[in-house]
Each structure stands twice: as structure tokens, then as C-alpha cells.
Amino acid sequence: MQVATYLKISVAVALATIALKTGAWWVSGSVSLLSDALESLVNLAGAMFALAMVTIAARPPDDDHPYGHHKAEYFSSGFEGVLIFAAALGIVWAAVDRLLHPQPLDAVGWGLVLSVISSVxxxxxxxxxxxxARAARSMALEADARHLFTDVWTSGGVVLGLLAVLATGWQWLDPVIAIAVALNILREGARLVWGSVNGLxxxxxxxxxxxxxxxxLEGFRHQAIRFDHVVTRRAGQRRFVDLHMHMPAAWTLGRAAAVRTSVEQALMAAVPGLRASIQLLPMDVEAHLGDERDPL
Known part of the structure; x- marks a missing residue:
């Protein structure tokens, strides 16, 4: 299946889990189950935005974006991270209110069953x-998948906590668990935002x-050929490498170009999704990068 198809499925599953977790909170009154339902709302918003960004990233280069639209995926992970922060603040607010105004829990068993089904x-x-995501090198899909895993672990913690409430009768455990859930998803939100920043x-x-x-490159190096100024970067699913290839000045342009083509093809075969750009230089010529006279 395509990346966009997975994200469409994620939207559908998010809608189903929202219904299940909201039902779990409704029948039990548990604020920790409410926190779990709020995170599912973030899953839905994140999946929808990721789908939009993946669609944009797939567009071919145009006059305004000659290098393509691949970086659009990074906006998806950053947006999802911000949504996580918002959800965490909502969870803390609800949990603190429950700590200040304790309420008994009802029908916890049904709430746990619905939560477990959604987690599976x-x-x-x-x-x-x-x-x-790993096969397609999709940042947006990976971010959505990791957030879903966070949701699974969060739900597991909520279930264990509620079982502890049932076993001990300590009602204060419910909001405390909710706050712990908020701290956990804040960590995941920070990781997603940081990954987005690094990509951009x-x-x-x-x-x-x-x-x-x-x-x-080592396979092509010999007395007549050397490489330097090798730099790489990522842009969504696309990867790039730029480098200088030095060769004898006496070589014809055709011979030099043929060798460069071989190197580019070998690099792109070795690293899936790679685009190689090689500048040809005579052996006795050096490129001066980062000159102090450069105003940038």
C-alpha cells in the first residue's frame, strides 16, 4: 500500500478509537481514560494533517519549487508535536481539577474493556x-506511527493504574496517572518537534x-581520482549528496563525464532515494568553501 493509504486507514482507526475511548470515559467517569481519549483526538488531527502534507510532498518540482516539495512532511511531524503539547495541557487541567474535587469511579470494568480494544x-x-515508513523513508508516516505507539503505551499505563485503583480504593491514583500520561506524551511531542526542526x-x-x-566512493578512488567536500542532507523521502571529484586535467570532458556518471549511478544504487550531484575539478584545483570574505 502507498503511504497515503496508510494515513487514510489511520484516520479511520482514530475515529473508531475516539468513539471507544470516549465511551470508556463516559461509562466510568475516569479522568485518566478521558486523557486517553483526548490523545486519540490528537491522533486524528495528526493523521489528517500528515495525509495533507504527504499529498503535497508527492507533487513534482515546479517553477516556484524547483527542488520539489519533499520537506512538506516535516511540517506534519512538527504540527503533530504541537498538538501533543496542547492535549497534554488539557489532560493536566482535567487531572488537577479531579484531584481538587475527587469523584468515585463507575463501571470501570467496561471502561477498561473498551480501552484495551482501542489499544489493540x-x-x-x-x-x-x-x-x-522505514521502507518508504516517510517522516510523516513515521511520526504518526510513533505517536500511535505512544498512545498504546499510554493506554497500557491507564489500564494498569485503574486496576490499581480497583485493588486499593485510592481514588487519587486516577488523576495522578492522568498527569503521568500527560508528561509521557509531552516527551513524545518534544521528540517530534525536534525531528521536524532537524529536517527543515x-x-x-x-x-x-x-x-x-x-x-x-572508496571503490572509485585511485591515483588519478579523489573526492572531497562530501556533504549530505535529507528532505522528506528524498536524500541528497553533493561532492567534488578531482581527476587529471589532461582527461577529455567526455571521459570525465563518463566516470562521473558511473559514480553517481553507484551512489544512487547504494543508498535508496539518493540524488547525487558531483562537480568535476582538475586534480590540481581546490574549491574554497567557507571563505572569510563570504558575507554569509
């Missing part, structure tokens, strides 16, 4: 989405990709 749905979907700031490729690039 989210867990199965999240595992499938994360596998697809042209973060270098991961260590495995860098190692594959170096291994490929």
Missing part, C-alpha cells in the same frame, strides 16, 4: 505503519547511509 487496534496499525535545517544523512556513500 492502534498497536496493530502502528506496527504496520512503522514498517512502511537540512540534517545530514544517518550513519548507515554515510557509510554506504563512503564505501562506494
Amino acid at each position: 487496534m492502534n498497536g496493530v496499525l502502528a506496527a504496520s505503519m512503522l514498517k512502511k 535545517l537540512d540534517e545530514a544523512l544517518d550513519a548507515d547511509s554515510l557509510a554506504a556513500i563512503e564505501t562506494t
Whole structure:
């Protein structure tokens, strides 16, 4: 299935889990189950925004965006992180109010059953989405999958906490668990926002990709050819590497271009989704990057 299809399924599952978790809160009155339902609302908003950004990212380059629209996916993870912060604040507000005004819980058993059903749905979907995200190198899909996993662990904590309330009769455990849930999803929100920022700031490729690039270049290095100024970056599902290739000045342009084509093809075969850009230079010429006279 395509990335967009997974996100459409995520929207449908989010709607189902919202219904289940809201029902769990309604029948039990548990503020921790309410916090779980609020996080599912974030899942829905995040999945819908991710679907919109993936659609934009798939657009081909145009006159206004000659390098494509790949970075749109990073806005998705950042937006979802901000939504998580908002949900966490709502959870804390509800939990503090419940601490100040305790209320007995009702029909906790049914609430737990509905919560477990929704967690199983989210867990199965999240595992499938994360596998697809790694294969497609989709930041938006990975962010949505990791948020769903956070939701699963959050629901697990809520279930265990409510079982502790039933076993001990300590009603204050319910809002305390809700606050712990809020702190946990705040951590996930911060991670998503940070990942989005790094992507928009042209973060270098991961260590495995860098190692594959170096291994490929090593296969072409010899006395007549050397490489330098190798830089990489990511933009959504696309990856880029720019470098200089030095060769003898006596070589013909055709021969130099043929070697460059071989290197580019080898690099793109070694790292899926890579686009290589190689500048040809004579062996005795150096490119001066980062000159102090550069006003930037």
C-alpha cells in the first residue's frame, strides 16, 4: 500500500478509537481514560494533517519549487508535536481539577474493556505503519506511527493504574496517572518537534547511509581520482549528496563525464532515494568553501 493509504486507514482507526475511548470515559467517569481519549483526538488531527502534507510532498518540482516539495512532511511531524503539547495541557487541567474535587469511579470494568480494544487496534496499525515508513523513508508516516505507539503505551499505563485503583480504593491514583500520561506524551511531542526542526535545517544523512556513500566512493578512488567536500542532507523521502571529484586535467570532458556518471549511478544504487550531484575539478584545483570574505 502507498503511504497515503496508510494515513487514510489511520484516520479511520482514530475515529473508531475516539468513539471507544470516549465511551470508556463516559461509562466510568475516569479522568485518566478521558486523557486517553483526548490523545486519540490528537491522533486524528495528526493523521489528517500528515495525509495533507504527504499529498503535497508527492507533487513534482515546479517553477516556484524547483527542488520539489519533499520537506512538506516535516511540517506534519512538527504540527503533530504541537498538538501533543496542547492535549497534554488539557489532560493536566482535567487531572488537577479531579484531584481538587475527587469523584468515585463507575463501571470501570467496561471502561477498561473498551480501552484495551482501542489499544489493540492502534498497536496493530502502528506496527504496520512503522514498517512502511522505514521502507518508504516517510517522516510523516513515521511520526504518526510513533505517536500511535505512544498512545498504546499510554493506554497500557491507564489500564494498569485503574486496576490499581480497583485493588486499593485510592481514588487519587486516577488523576495522578492522568498527569503521568500527560508528561509521557509531552516527551513524545518534544521528540517530534525536534525531528521536524532537524529536517527543515537540512540534517545530514544517518550513519548507515554515510557509510554506504563512503564505501562506494572508496571503490572509485585511485591515483588519478579523489573526492572531497562530501556533504549530505535529507528532505522528506528524498536524500541528497553533493561532492567534488578531482581527476587529471589532461582527461577529455567526455571521459570525465563518463566516470562521473558511473559514480553517481553507484551512489544512487547504494543508498535508496539518493540524488547525487558531483562537480568535476582538475586534480590540481581546490574549491574554497567557507571563505572569510563570504558575507554569509
